[in-house]
Amino acid sequence: MKKELRPFHDHVTCEVCGRTILKGERTEAYLAPGGERHGVCELCFVRAEHAGWIRESAHGLAPARGPRPPERRQIFGRLRRRGGEAPGDGEELGEPSPAESEAETEQPSHNGDASAPRPSRRRERPQSPRHVRAVPTTAEVKVERALTLFNASSHQRTVAGLARSLGPPWVTAMPDPDAPSTVTVLVAWELSWYLYRVDLGDAAEPVTQLQKGDTLDDIDGELRDFNAALDNDGRVVIGAATG
Structure with a gap:
C-alpha cells in the first residue's frame, strides 16, 4: 500500500x-x-x-x-413601480401583504366619482334680530323715558361738561309727531346748541346727535318752547333746574 x-x-x-x-x-x-x-x-x-x-x-x-430582507425588497420594488421605474434584474417584487392590499383598496377615487361624499356646507349663523323696547303711548311718558335714556348715555356727560363752562342751558324735550317712537331733545346756550334724537324702541344705541349750531335763530320756534333743564348733577330733567 x-x-x-x-x-x-x-x-x-x-x-x-x-x-x-x-x-x-x-x-x-x-x-x-x-x-x-x-x-x-x-x-x-x-x-x-x-x-x-x-x-x-x-x-x-x-x-x-x-442581502436586504425580502420584505423591504418587496416594498421598495412596489414604490419604484409606482414611480415609473422598472425593477432591477433578478429582483422579485413579491405580493403585498393583506394589510397593504386592504389599505390600497379602501382608498377612494374622487376622479369623476359621483358617489364621492361632498363637503358639507357650513351653515351661517343667523343674525340676531334688533333688540327693541316697548314704546309708551302718551307724550308725557315718552318724554320721561327719553330723558332716562339720554341721562344714561355719553351725550349727557358732554352736556354736563359744557354746562360747567357755559352755564346752565335751555332744554327742550318733545315727541316727534312724524315718528311715534322718537323724542327730540334740544340743549341750547346763547352761542351754541345741540339737537339729539332718542329712539325709544332701540335698545342698542337709542341716543343720536343730529345737528349742532351757533345761534338760537337757527332753531325752529316750536323747539324754543323750553320745558326742561339740568339738575345739580348735570342730568336733564323736566321743569326748571333746582339750585
Whole structure:
C-alpha cells in the first residue's frame, strides 16, 4: 500500500501581486466591496486598502454587505413601480401583504366619482334680530323715558361738561309727531346748541346727535318752547333746574 504524501506548506499566492507566499510569511485576509475574501501579503496591504478592500479582522468578521430582507425588497420594488421605474434584474417584487392590499383598496377615487361624499356646507349663523323696547303711548311718558335714556348715555356727560363752562342751558324735550317712537331733545346756550334724537324702541344705541349750531335763530320756534333743564348733577330733567 502506497503512502500518500502531502506537502507541508500549501501553495498560497497574494491576490494583489500574484506572488507565492513563502513559508512563515504573514498574510492578511481582506474583504472586497462585493464581500469576496482575498489573501494579501504584507507588501500589498497599502495597495489593497487603496483599492477599497477592508481587513477582515477590522470588519468584525462580518460580510461587507449583507442581502436586504425580502420584505423591504418587496416594498421598495412596489414604490419604484409606482414611480415609473422598472425593477432591477433578478429582483422579485413579491405580493403585498393583506394589510397593504386592504389599505390600497379602501382608498377612494374622487376622479369623476359621483358617489364621492361632498363637503358639507357650513351653515351661517343667523343674525340676531334688533333688540327693541316697548314704546309708551302718551307724550308725557315718552318724554320721561327719553330723558332716562339720554341721562344714561355719553351725550349727557358732554352736556354736563359744557354746562360747567357755559352755564346752565335751555332744554327742550318733545315727541316727534312724524315718528311715534322718537323724542327730540334740544340743549341750547346763547352761542351754541345741540339737537339729539332718542329712539325709544332701540335698545342698542337709542341716543343720536343730529345737528349742532351757533345761534338760537337757527332753531325752529316750536323747539324754543323750553320745558326742561339740568339738575345739580348735570342730568336733564323736566321743569326748571333746582339750585
